[in-house]
Amino acid sequence: MLELKNVMVNYGVIPALKSISFKVEEGEIVTLIGANGAGKSTILKAICGLIKLKGGAITYQGDTISGMGAHLIIRRGISQVPEGRGIFANLTVEENLGLGAYVRKDKAEINRNLKVVYDRFPRLFERRKQVGGTLSGGEQQMLAIGRALMAAPKLLLLDEPSMGLAPLVVKEIFKIIKEINQTGTTILLVEQNARMALSVANRGYVMETGQIISHGTARELRDNEDVKKAYLGH
């Protein structure tokens, strides 16, 4: 479904991504794990068209999407939950969700979608007239995910959904991620919380300083001694 081939990104003269290649197949949950500054979020930004590639190519459903504008990429069904959630703090929950459907025109579909999001996040329904900035961290994360779902994505990119949340809330969020996947949305998940990420993912890639240093199924990575030592705290 999504393939990155030798993708390179520089911040100024500093290489942030050094020839990244990986694949996400339809229906999968794939996770990118790694420490701060490994380049995980940069990959998501590159996929969405929020930053320019220095080299390589990104293909999605057979078409090259690298070099296209972010607003065009989202129309193809790739939706991102940005790092730090990025909700519109002065707009209400419902307005945030409405903006998530910005690129869609079909009213009936959008309303059905809104109902699905409210059913999945009853909390958001309770607070739909409240402005986004007054929600708790977990609720804001739900709102960010809900907003991304309003675009009816085929591929959902999640950037650190566990960031700054209490362990119990993290668990809930990951349960929801799994459920979203089961309804047919492919997921690419960027996480520092490797244990949680590997517990829901099918496959994973481990990143370090702009490179992928190992990959495998989630089980393989959980059992990998290096990964254990570096990210799982054994």
Added chain:
Amino acid sequence: MEHLARFTLNYRNKAVSLVFMILLALIPLFIANDYYIHVLITLGLFIILSLSLNLVSGYTGQLSIGHAAFYGIGAYVTALLMLKLNLSFLVAIPIGGLVTAFFGLLLGLPTMRLAGDYLAIVTLGFGEIVRLVLLNWDKVTRGPMGLPGIPAPELGSYVFMSKIPYYYTVFIIVLITVATMRRIVNSGFGLSLIAISQDELAAEAVGINTLRCKIISFIISAFFAGIAGGFFAVYISFVSPDSFTFMDSIMVLEMVVLGGLASIPGSIIGAVVLGLIPEILRFMAEYRMLIFGALMVVIVIFKPDGFWSAKKRMRNAIMKDLAARKMIDTKTVSPRGEYIEGA
């Protein structure tokens, strides 16, 4: 006229604003004093300027402190067209606006990639460049001596002699500006501008072409500032670089901020209040700017969101728009706020 009446200052109560507008339209019949009419005309100019800046700095959230440059470009282009080509003001002012809009595009293309302080610095620089060009391009602008003798406007055989026709001209331009701005901010495009002002990255992530939206808002803003400049040139019949300084840019920004960011009534109120204070304080001669400064401080302390806080209004507008664009079905929510299952 019925068409114009639809675009009212206060959209909560159309009848009240209609009466208000008729009163405004009748003012010249009651007030024969030229000075009062002059002040009203100036207020009209300020309203156009603050509304135009409000689109960029209020709704789109891009701090621009070089607005007087657009005002100046519009004024000079209109003045030159009328002096050198003998064009009618009806043609010269719109062309002035279009040329200014083109400068808005030129400035917007490179600068709209910048944010916050950087954008402010570049727009400040732009304002100074324009002022210095006007000051030094002797052959065209006559430098500090300015361009005097801009002919009085003519409509057929009717020549603008008193201040009253100018009053009606600016009145009509204000109405057009208000109507256009309302259309824009209540449209889907306006919604994307508000989203950009809230969180640009998130706006991009939901699929808004943020660069394009910002540049368009900049162009529209420049256009209306240029129109205001054109009218100013025609009205005063003289333009010089002194009228388009950094202080003028700041003054307009103050009107927008004190009126209430991202609010059309706010910008109007801001323009009226800040336009009137120096006039009311005129009897204090050189002390008046001192008092003006103190008043500004007081206003900021007691009304930090501006006279007409926009937050709630902005949301209403957005809800209306989302419903209009069929993004949110208000029918799925009952009047009591309950979610209707299966709706």
